[in-house]
Amino acid sequence: MTLNNLKKELIEYGKLCGVKNFTPGVSGNMSARFEDKILITASGTANGYLSENDFSLIDYEGNVVGENPKASSEKLLHCEFYKMREDINYIIHVHSPYLSTFAACNKALDEAYMAENVFYFGRIPIAEYGLPSSRDLVEKTSKYFKDYSAVLMANHGFIVGDKTLKDAYLKLELAESYAQVVLNSRLLGGARMLNEKQIEEILALKG
Numbered sequence: 001m002t003l004n005n006l007k008k009e010l011i012e013y014g015k016l017c018g019v020k021n022f023t024p025g026v027s028g029n030m031s032a033r034f035e036d037k038i039l040i041t042a043s044g045t046a047n048g049y050l051s052e053n054d055f056s057l058i059d060y061e062g063n064v065v066g067e068n069p070k071a072s073s074e075k076l077l078h079c080e081f082y083k084m085r086e087d088i089n090y091i092i093h094v095h096s097p098y099l100s101t102f103a104a105c106n107k108a109l110d111e112a113y114m115a116e117n118v119f120y121f122g123r124i125p126i127a128e129y130g131l132p133s134s135r136d137l138v139e140k141t142s143k144y145f146k147d148y149s150a151v152l153m154a155n156h157g158f159i160v161g162d163k164t165l166k167d168a169y170l171k172l173e174l175a176e177s178y179a180q181v182v183l184n185s186r187l188l189g190g191a192r193m194l195n196e197k198q199i200e201e202i203l204a205l206k207g
Helices: 003-019 075-084 097-104 115-121 134-142 166-186 196-204
Strands: 029-034 037-041 054-057 090-094 148-154 157-160
Touching: 003 029, 003 037, 003 054, 003 090, 003 166, 029 075, 037 075, 037 166, 075 090, 075 134, 075 157, 097 148, 097 157, 097 166, 115 166, 115 196, 134 148, 148 166, 157 166
Parallel strands: none
Antiparallel strands: 029 037, 029 090, 037 054, 090 157, 148 157
């Protein structure tokens, strides 16, 4: 894929995130592998309103390449995710309302209520709080990347990665819906948990 086509793909899914209110205001960031570099949204950009000038090209240490604009402040978090997971080609980081509610409460989404979420996530862990854009945030969040492709970040937001941008986006959509279902179920007195046998049967569907 050319650099321009990659930008167009990120712009398209950024708009989808905006329409769904997954990325309110100037918040969150998106990126993709590009050859031996990373294409990432520039600092101060809004995922829902991206243009082809709203991206920066960086190396895997977070250094801006050439005359590109200043990269997102969370660039090192993206770099670490890519370095740890060769299967991840795209990353979306957002502050969507329902997932951010769990992040604000420092609560993981680790209860087996819905079959689809057990299948796609197993669980969504919560990383300890780290100052946004800091090395501390990278260290506290990245320790989950080896085993999880989706992580809540305490008092901050949510990050997800996948092989394709469509898959990363669909996991974001599913996770946000799951957070809403969990919250709503608690208003109704609590959901009924899947039992161990049911969980094993769901996981067995992966083959």
